[in-house]
Amino acid sequence: MRIAALHPNMTFYAYTKSVRTWVDNRENVPVNFKLTASHGGRHDQMIEQYKLKYALVVFSVEQAERLGLEIDHDDSHAYGSERSFALLLHGTQKAGSIAAKALSALKAQGHSGYGKGSAKVLASATHNTLSYSQLPLLPVA
Numbered sequence: 001m002r003i004a005a006l007h008p009n010m011t012f013y014a015y016t017k018s019v020r021t022w023v024d025n026r027e028n029v030p031v032n033f034k035l036t037a038s039h040g041g042r043h044d045q046m047i048e049q050y051k052l053k054y055a056l057v058v059f060s061v062e063q064a065e066r067l068g069l070e071i072d073h074d075d076s077h078a079y080g081s082e083r084s085f086a087l088l089l090h091g092t093q094k095a096g097s098i099a100a101k102a103l104s105a106l107k108a109q110g111h112s113g114y115g116k117g118s119a120k121v122l123a124s125a126t127h128n129t130l131s132y133s134q135l136p137l138l139p140v141a
Helices: 002-006 019-024 045-049 061-067 076-080 098-108
Strands: 011-016 033-038 054-058 085-088 120-123 128-131
Touching: 011 019, 011 076, 019 033, 019 045, 033 076, 054 061, 061 085
Parallel strands: 011 033, 011 128, 033 054, 054 085
Antiparallel strands: 120 128
């Protein structure tokens, strides 16, 4: 977060399950650091309680529609919107599980997953954006 504060013209973003740490340090998060809570952590109840933006992994496009969530295919919702959103199921799933079957169905529909690696750097003509996805949220000292 110190780096984000030093570069106010650049947008930084991250996904986190460290919801309690985020809430405890909200006043230290620079406006150019866009956080998204990832559902599935110990303190998920705090996401609703504090009205935090979140990402929810869904098994299908239809599930996202039923929940009223747009699907983010390129991280633009993570860094460019204040609204919560869905991510289609991705990654490795346990063989034979419901998730594995859902992932096979998504692949059959043409969904190829998201980028490889846990850290990605995005830049465009209109946005200077840096993301270290899924890194733990650390308080600013």
